[in-house]
Amino acid sequence: MLPASPVVTALKEIQSAQQQHTASLHENNQTLQQNAALLQQDSLLLLSLRQSITDERVDVKKISSQLSTLIAKVDSLQNVMMSDVTSSVRRANARYGLSAAMRKRLVREPKPLGPLGPVSIGGAPLTAPAAVAAPES
Secondary structure, eight states: OOOOOHHHHHHHHHHHHHHHHHHHHHHHHHHHHHHHHHHHHHHHHHHHHHHHHHHHHHHHHHHHHHHHHHHHHHHHHHHHHHHHHHHHHHHHHHHHOSOHHHHHHHHSOOOOSSOOSOOOSSSOOOOOOOOOOOOOO
């Protein structure tokens, strides 16, 4: 057999390198296709997440509005209750219409205008006269 010429050897090396490059390009192409599919999945997931966030923001705004309304109603009810309590205290004081000192004076027994019976001058105890029965009619 004839020894291989350097040109044939070089061509065979070039052919082998081209085959390796072709295999490498084919592998890179498959990886690129896989990456494109993953990118598409990730894009769809990202779009879905964005929509979820938008929906949740709408829900939060609704809840926030409802919460503000509820807080306003609670405040209103508290003000009404406080108003009722303070007005009832004023009414209770107004019912008497007098200061505490004036009410005490009115509650005391009135002093008799004159003697109702015998009066002891020397400090000896006296018995009250028996009540006279009114004549029957």
